[in-house]
Amino acid sequence: MVRAAGDGIKKSSAARDWMGPIVVNTTGFCASLMKDRNYLWYLGVQRIQPMHSTSPLTQWVLPTMPVLLDSVALTATDKISPMIQLTWTSLVLSPLDIKHDSFIYVMLQPILLALCALSGIVLLTSINRYRARMAKLNAIPTIGHAGFFLSYMSAYEFLRNANDIIQEGYNCYPNSVFKVPLLDRWLVVISGTSMIEDIRRATDEQLSLVEAAKDMLHTDTFLGKSTLDDPDLGGFIQTALTRKISLKASEVHDEIVGAFEDEIPETPDWIKVPTLSKVLNIVCRASNRLFVGLPLCRDEEWKTLNIEYTRMISSSFQVTNLFPKFIQPIVKWYLNPRPVAYACAFKHLQPIILDRLEKMKAHGKEWEGPDDLLTWIMKDADGNREMLDPEELIGKILFMNMVAINTTSSAFTHALLNLALRLELIQPLRDEAERAIQDEGWTKAAMGKMRMMDSFLMESQRMSGSPPVHIHRMPVHDFTFSNGTVLPAGTVVMTCVRAIHLDDDNYPNASKFDSLRSYKKRRMEGESLKHQMVTPQPDYLSFGIGKHACPGRFFAVSLLKFLLSHVLLHYDIKLDEGEKPKANVFGARLNADAKTQVMFKRRSV
Structure with a gap:
């Protein structure tokens, strides 16, 4: 029991105002108390002087914790977690007073000195690394201002006028590299096909897509850490979707027909259609017929x-990228849509997943299950419990929807706007679609025969769907390009896209929309399998490049042809008088035109 001057410590002002020594008359544990208004707080032992002990152990420290002095008598075991048992029975504890001879001072002094030294080492190391990194970045020419304050002016200008800034860099430093300031980083941009080849050949250990996506797109927060980290997901998506679109083409077509009937009914009179919003609904529905089924x-x-x-x-x-990096974790936490999306998705998918898991357990590999992406992923897990976790499966389905909806909706909106702007292209494309479908039906084989449509879609994407920059990569260690340029570790590098797509050296008369551009190239001897929309090339980067080229591009292009064929065979379209598609660029991001409307009516036969 803890007592002061031989009397019990009571709940009184006298007890609270006590400033003398505390005598601990108990075999057990001890504490030092300090007055704080109506409470006494245990803050640690300064120096313990044994009164009746010859023990050489004269100094101890106990954990800091509050002790509320509301009981008549306070026992050590009642209020203080035991940490060190003392063998003596009477100790005197001085009130806490941080002096030069106090225990806290004696103990903290070397710790504080060590922390200061460590902080200094860390700071100096960080400064040296920053200087070394900036020296390498400074060797790369800048478009805009390079000074600390003026660079922020250039960063704001990039948000409004990225196309012109990247084009300026492309013109000033052809087949080379330059950098532009963003609000939260320096962005290195490559402008030549030889350097694009360097990216294509680089391994993930040299240039990482995943690390670049985490750093610039914040995928670990907004998508979940396991989605892009799965090394087998891309190959699985490419194989599964490419194979299944052939087998399930009739179902996808059936869903497209129903979606158009609901979203854009066939009417004898012209109706204005908010293109992007309707396209989003149609693409989402058609894609999910393959992803989760009916x-x-x-x-x-x-x-x-x-x-x-x-x-x-x-x-x-x-x-998030508008804020400095040290604030971004707070911004991401506030903006993160994933918790709400997952909660809603759980409501729809968890019962389906649990039901399928039970059937897989009961029937083993003999269970076929619904023929959709969800089942394919579950079977591909091959019993791996982590991969079969409902949250893991839901994350992959949401990720697939995000990629399919974003890519396909944007490309199809651009295609509709370009077609409505050039009515002379409708009939040749319509004739080709009718011939192919008459021969093959609504199949992937029929879509493969539509070479003029493939050329039109490719040209539409080249002219209208090209962002200023694309293809994120980040070097894990310093990376040296073939021309000797050193890219410091941790720097995001991207590739000019729009400037390459509009370069006359790559596309003669590049500013002209030529719907048969790639069609004519494929008719040349030995070129029939080249120049397709699904084929990434250093001068055509809509789907990326190398082994990280979009794995769902075969599915996306097939779906685009299904959608456009349905429009050609069932509707007449045009732009309203005075309407003209507008580019919607914000920084490095190109967004589909959400304002321009296309007019639809039932096809005139």
């Missing part, structure tokens, strides 16, 4: 979830 693909809440999640992901990372 009836969920038609569920309004499910469609809204995936469309809004896609929009929120895009806007969230753009807004």
